[in-house]
Amino acid sequence: MTDSMIAKVLVTEREIDEIGTRIAARIDEDFKGRDGGRLVLLGILKGSVVFLGDLMRKLKTPHEIEFMKVSSYGAGTKTTGQLKIHLDVMRSDLGDCDIVVVEDIIDSGRTLSYLVKYLKERGARSVCTCTLLDKPSRREIDFTADYIGREIPDEFVVGYGLDYDEKYRMLPYVGVLTPEAYTGSAK
Numbered sequence: 001m002t003d004s005m006i007a008k009v010l011v012t013e014r015e016i017d018e019i020g021t022r023i024a025a026r027i028d029e030d031f032k033g034r035d036g037g038r039l040v041l042l043g044i045l046k047g048s049v050v051f052l053g054d055l056m057r058k059l060k061t062p063h064e065i066e067f068m069k070v071s072s073y074g075a076g077t078k079t080t081g082q083l084k085i086h087l088d089v090m091r092s093d094l095g096d097c098d099i100v101v102v103e104d105i106i107d108s109g110r111t112l113s114y115l116v117k118y119l120k121e122r123g124a125r126s127v128c129t130c131t132l133l134d135k136p137s138r139r140e141i142d143f144t145a146d147y148i149g150r151e152i153p154d155e156f157v158v159g160y161g162l163d164y165d166e167k168y169r170m171l172p173y174v175g176v177l178t179p180e181a182y183t184g185s186a187k
C-alpha cells in the first residue's frame, strides 16, 4: 500500500491548499496593472504538475502555461552549471512573456538558477520563480525563489507531484518516506 510507506505527513492537504491560495493571491497582486505582456506559468516536469494545476485554478489573472524538462548532466554540472534540456518551451518568441517558473521543490538550487539565466537569455520580458517546497539546507548555489510555499528539513519527501522511482506522485499530501521504501526491505 502506498500510504503504508509514509512515515509521517509533513504538509497536509489543507496546508497545501492554503499555500496555493496565498501564492496565487501574491502573484495576482504583483501582476496587477502591468503594461501588456502575457503571464506564463512554466511548469518544470514532472514534479510541478500537480502544484501548477492547482495554482492555475486559484489565479485570477489570465495566464498561459508552458512546460520544460531538464536534468543534470552528472559530474560536469557542478563546474559548468549546465543542465540538459529534454523539453524546451514550445514557443520561439518570449519577448512578451512574463514567466513564473513553477517548481515542486528547490534542493541544490541548480535547476532554477540555470533556468532563470536561460530564459532571460532567450529574451523573456521578465522571469520569476515559485516553489511549493524549499530545502535551504541542501543549497549548493545561492538562490532564493520569489514565491516560496514552505521551507522543509532535509527529509526524503514524496507526494503532491514528488516521487521516489516515479511512485507516490499522486498522494494528495507531502509525506516523509519510510527508509524501508527505498532500502528494499519493504514487503
Ligand code: PRP
Pocket: 044, 045, 046, 047, 048, 071, 103, 104, 105, 106, 107, 108, 109, 110, 111, 112, 162, 163
Ligand atoms: C527535482 C525538482 C526540481 C529539481 C530541484 O526534479 O522537481 O526540478 O529536482 O533540484 P535542484 O534544486 O537540486 O536543482 P527531478 O530531477 O527529481 O525530476 P522530476 O521533477 O521529474 O521528479
